[in-house]
Amino acid sequence: MRQASRRDQDRPTAGRNLLYSGAALCLALGIFALDVMSPLQGAVAVLYTIVVVILARQGSRLLVLVACGVCVCLAISGYVISHGNDPLAGPTMRLAVSLVAIVLTGLLSASQISAARARRGADARYATIFDAAGFPIWETDWSPAYRLLQHDPVPGMEAVRQAAAGARVRNANLQAGRLFGYDSGAALIGQSVSMHFAAGAEAAQAALYRGLRAGLSPVEVEAQFVTRAGETVEAVLRASLPPDSRDWSRVLVTAIDVTERNRAQRRLAQSHAELAHISRVTTLGEIAASIAHEVNQPLAAVITYAKSGRRWLAREAPDAAEVRDCLDQIAHNGSRAAGVIAGIRGLARKSDPQPAPISLEDVFAETSAMLAPEMRATGTTVRASLPRDLPRVLADRVQIQQVMMNLLLNASQAMAATPLGQRRIDVSAFTDGHFVEMVIRDHGGGLGGRDPEALFRPFFTTKPEGMGMGLTICRSILEQHGGTLVAEAVPQGGLAMRFRLPESDSREGPTP
């Protein structure tokens, strides 16, 4: 049976098959005649195997088996005609041998036909998958790169560029063509994808080469390309080596277009940063009164010292020591006011998060200094016991300051009903070798039996004018830094907020 889905060469093949069949028929008849009529004392019937082999070329199991049966019949008929009355002797043996040969040939040909058909089926399915896949896929010849890496395991960028330019696409599907801005996959065939590399894509290509050479298959990297129309696309490339492609002459590359995904991620990160900024400014608004006080105090001191200095000078016996003290204090208080303002400006500034190794101890010191007037006004004492050798964490300074500020303010506000002498916030920190954990504990009313997770739900608030976003945003800030934030009720009363951040040197390699 021929498969209807084979290619266009079917018609000429049909004609040739007819020819082969005719030839086989003539041959079979010729052999029969030779067997019956010639006086040859050989196993002429063995020649029927040629008939079977010829017909096997047509690729039909049924035809082969029928031909095999016919040949067996002809061989037996020939024997009966020639030696029908002879006793069982040499000719019978020869017949037996011939029959075995014909049957074996027939069976072997039949199984070969089955195997070939299976292989053709697999090839066809492969081609179907290749063409119909919804994502770009191409087969390429990377043997120049293979040779390059044989010579130089750590090639320079220029060498990689040349090797990539020497690659040739063997086959590509429609999606692959579209990825680079063509109407079909065929446009890529015979070319090198490297002409679409965006700046820096060689590094990704080199990473693919290194991965394959290290025996990894498949290897994945993200790279940027420029389409024919000049647009930039970002794709995750996945190269895998088929088992029979030792010299990288056939490497299968698939790509996933992540341009849209990356764009969405960037937008998401941007709105996260904006939300964090809004929340930061809102928090600053909450403590605006105490900040104004904090700035006003040193300014008032500066002015008072200035007036005082003038009076000391105007006395009948000017007192130089007192005047010097006034001037020193003016400078000191002036810098104090400037420091407060610098801290606020840092918090209010709108900038993208810039992760860097920071010391939680320093950030805490800054934050608690900024909140000191607020804490004084509410009669809250902050008791911190932070180890001196706390490892640094990789995080954005302003955002972590924001988290601490929120947690400290929440803790202080949670103790509004606590007797004055007991309004205390305990701050501690420790490391487990991978994460630094900081615990901010108040002595307020605790959770009142509520689920600690409820605190992190958006719009959850216990404050009359609260927005209920503070803790939600704190948690998302920490999660973006690879950390966590949890709340837990303290059995002795109060609430402990624990946040963790990864240590800056425990991270392998650069962050994506």
Place this chain on the structure above:
Amino acid sequence: MKTAPSEAPQGCISVIDDDPELCRSIGSLLRAMGYEVRLFGCTRDFLAAPPPGPTGCLLLDIRLSGENGLDFQEELNALPEAMPVILMTGHGDIPMTVRGMRAGAIDVLPKPFDEDQLLEAISAALEADAELRAQAALLAGLQRRYDQLTPRERQVMALVVTGLMNKQVAAHLELSEITVKIHRGNVMRKMAAQSLADLVRMAEQLGVRDATISRYSI
């Protein structure tokens, strides 16, 4: 009325402000003005310190850490350490000012101070303190003299200052008129009263007039 002379600044100014820098700056300015200064970070320290010798006043910050200056001002009025109070505020509002002035503050000064305003407030406060002290001294003298009277003399004094005549007093106390006259003479001498009007004023200050009695209600 006697008032303390105020030509040369003198007196001890106590300052309570929770901001040590600002507290010191006020101290420097007041010392430059010639006053004696005591600085405190909180009200507890102020109450724990020995009272100042000469006349004084208190410069009190309204916003103290963990406590309210206005509350302390009201508490202070009932204490023996009471002295005139000038309130200071970094960001005063009207309700605070009204409350402070009602509780008897000399002035409410916004920080940073206007020097003239500060000087004026301080001299007013010191004057008020001097007057307070003078009155207290006067009252203490009167009280001392009153303490020297015998119980009978006090009874006679209480009745005499209501305007009763000697014989009415005598009838009231069941004494002879002569005896009342002798007691009355002793009262006038011991109290150093120049006239009956003088004695009446003293009785008013001491609060010893028998309010249940009047000349016409016997």
